[in-house]
Amino acid sequence: MKPDSRIGAGGDSPPAGSGTPLVELRQISKSFGATRALDDVSFEIKYDETLGFVGANGAGKSTLIKILSGIYRESSGEILVEGQAKAVSSPTDSRSIGIATVHQNIDDAVVFGMTVAENLLLDEIAATSSDLFMNQRSILKRARAVQEKLQLELPLTAPIEALSASGRQEVAIARALVGAPKLLILDEPTSTLSARETEKLFDAVRDLRRRGITVLYVSHRMSEIKMLCDRTVVLRNGKIVSEQEAPLDTRKIASAILGELVLSTKHKSRPGGEPIFSGRGLRARSDSAPADLELRLGEVVGLTGLVGAGKTEMLEQICGRRPVESGAMRLRGREYAPRDAAAAIAQGVVMVPEERSMQAIFPGESLWKHCTVGMLPFFSHFGFLDRRKETAFARDVIQDFRVVCAAAEVPIEDLSGGNQQKLLVGRWLKNSWALVILDEPFRGIDIGARAIISRALREFSEHAAVIVCSSDPEEVVEVADRVLVMVEGRLRYGGRADEITSEELSEIMSQTSAQDRQDAREVTLQ
Amino acid sequence: MTKQDIQPQFESAAASPQSALARTKDLIYKYGLLVVLAAMIAYFSYAQPFFGSFINAMFILQAASIVAVIGLGCTVSMTVGGFDLSVGSAMSLAVMASAGAMVIFDLSGPAAILIGLACGLAVGLFNTFLIVVARIPDLVATLATLFLVNGMTLLGVGGQSVAEGMSVDGVAATGRFSPVFKWLGSGSLLGIHASVVVAGLVFVFVFVLLNYTRWGRAFYAVGGNPIAAAAAGIRVARCRMAAYIISGCLAAIAGMMLAARSNRGDVNVGDAYLLHAVSAALVGFAVLGANRPNALGTLTGAVFVAALINGLTMFNFPYYAQTFVQGLLLVVALLMSYMLGPKKRG
Secondary structure, eight states: OOTTSOTTOOTTSOOTTOOOOSEEEEEEEEEETTEEEEEEEEEEEOTTOEEEEEEOTTSSHHHHHHHHTTSSOOSEEEEEETTEEEOOOSHHHHHHTTEEEEOSOGGGTSOTTSBHHHHHTHHHHHOTTSOSOOOHHHHHHHHHHHHHHHTOOOOTTSBGGGSOHHHHHHHHHHHHHHTOOSEEEEESTTTTOOHHHHHHHHHHHHHHHHTTOEEEEEOSOHHHHHHHOSEEEEEETTEEEEEEESSOOHHHHHHHHHTTHHHHTOOOOOOOOSEEEEEEEEOSSTTSOOEEEEEETTOEEEEEOOTTSSHHHHHHHHTTSSOOOSSEEEETTEEOOOSSHHHHHHTTEEEEOSOHHHHTOOTTOBHHHHHHGGGGGGGEETTEEOHHHHHHHHHHHHHHTTOOOSOTTSBGGGSOHHHHHHHHHHGGGSSOOSEEEEESTTTTOOHHHHHHHHHHHHHHTTSSEEEEEESOHHHHHHHOSEEEEEETTEEEEEEEGGGSOHHHHHHHHHHHHHHHHHHHHHHHHO | OHHHHHSOSSOSSSOSOOOHHHHHHHHHHHHHHHHHHHHHHHHHHHHOGGGGSHHHHHHHHHHHHHHHHHHHHHHHHHHTTOOOTTHHHHHHHHHHHHHHHHHTSOOOHHHHHHHHHHHHHHHHHHHHIIIIISOOOHHHHHHHHHHHHHHHHHHHTTTOOEETTOEETTEEOOOOOOHHHHHHHHOEETTEEHHHHHHHHHHHHHHHHHHHBHHHHHHHHHHHOHHHHHHTTOOHHHHHHHHHHHHHHHHHHHHHHHHHHHTEEOTTTHHHHHHHHHHHHHHGGGGGGOOSOOHHHHHHHHHHHHHHHHHHHHTTOOGGGHHHHHHHHHHHHHHHHHHSSOOOOO
């Protein structure tokens, strides 16, 4: 890998109209046991385009990306690069035919404890062909050369952990570009970024396109696809169901992604009954504007906003996981100020946290233990647990939420993400609580699981107040009776869910994010 | 995958017919260590009939009892994801404090026992302060406690051992080990040695606590994922505190058992027990495929080591090779639980 090879150069793409696409996928199929993750998938990636690749969770997007990046091998089919069939059987193969992938989790692509320069040249440092002796100076020198070619400005000598999430992502993308790829795959690049960081990423992607680098942009967010892509390919249940050229019609894309299930989840907004929870003068962060929030019996409230808008911070205050910034809360008319999550649960306020594997999963523990862990007092007498009652409860959850599993005794890792989520949400919907808070309950789950959870939440809300938080406006419209939009810590909009479409909600979010971008510019000018 | 999810539950998600190899692996993983233990006992009893006698069995259990009690304490601290290196020093402190209370201050047996327990409690609370309040990593914090407590014990007795008739400021101490206290080391109940009875009671306490109470479940939850435990309404700090207090108190009980057996308090006697206790707890990971700290496993580990050393001694195996054999046992047990166990996915 020579550092002086064509980094970021768009000049050597063949003359337009030559007809051969950069990458062509022919009848790619992939099976895992009896499950067919990809079924006869064929499409082309043309030179110099930004191709949006969308689909619901579990549609097979990540399987296809793993095939292109050499992590999985296709069961059948062919990959052609510049007209020639290529075998992609390892990540090294993938890189050598000019495909670079930046995976969803940025922190998998950077090594903490190393400088930005070292991270940038990681592939070179790891290569067996490189010099045995390297020192900071020679690495820095080469990193500077790379930086110059890529026209980037990175703090090369800073430790990587000093950078923000978007800064680390910039390094990860730059690292992918060091090898002068023909195709850059970005897998859900905005999923861990804040609103402002997302804007920076968009600028970076537009810049790549200007330089003539072909990008395969994977996302499930309509607004991003519309903003960035020339063309989209929609995957559903492992099949290509739609291909569209710009100008993109997000409604058409959405219905292609969701299929017929989207119709079955339509509903009328219910008015909501007596107030269960009210908060006056709450702030998402100490510098946010204060907001009032009322949650009523018999309605599902959907809270949306871009990642980093402050939704989670607000909800965590309500469920006792974070100290209250300001204001006062009342629960069923009484003063409510939980000291911690345990106190909140004791008063009937429960929360399904955002990060499943980090905040809800106990590695190696069985399904039934996961079902009861948050409500152990219900299953014990004088501290002694009633195991029969626990497993009976777990079987109920498994049955009602159609959790696909061998038995209630298997470890939770045996389940797919969607089934884990059904179990982890379902366990809270079997008892009477005052308020149930769900933070991104649909993240990383497929559409079937989403439908089951949505339906259960609407039923459950007859007896409790429910608030669902999601950065995807479609999900919110699908499940909620009333919608709230949070922007930069402020509640910007509130209204009935059946009077607004997800596109309109995205618009509210994108309008304001354009304003924020303006703000950001002003800040940098100062 | 949608179709699969909507299908009814309890289907063959993982129920594909297991290969013979996988099944064998699973059997070894679960019962391997117990089979080795049984085979060893059978062989020793066959080759040396005295090994299998009731008297020798009592010797073995007696030898295992102190290690088992401290090991059970270590086990509790491991369930909350911690690691208590200070058990040896807590043990030494309890030895010196309880022996000193009787010999130097002429206090009664029950008072000495209470003082010993208070030492364990104090060490547990100090560890809690370092780990929960100051947020120092467990291993580092308890290592610091180890040195601090050992040093304190040495300072307290001026570096000498505590024994009946010892000289304190030039005058012979008049205090005696009380009979109540001595019973811990040499008494018996229904023909079973007192230290075995005490260890048995401690085992039942820890076993029931960890397996049948919600506190035990909470301990494992904290050890498995403290963030998720807090989100599920478990008071993580309180669990950690309880675990370290239990660990300190059990170490103190073990110390008093030792002091009662030897009728004296030697400086830093606990040091040697730390590693034995930790290795008993770790060997225990492999018992019945638990792959985590558990009471039954720790007890098995302690008995295993005691039986092994007893048997080897009977066959005139050189004492200096015992450590090697014990290390071998630990490695084999760890290999069993980590190589044959279900792979934890990240």
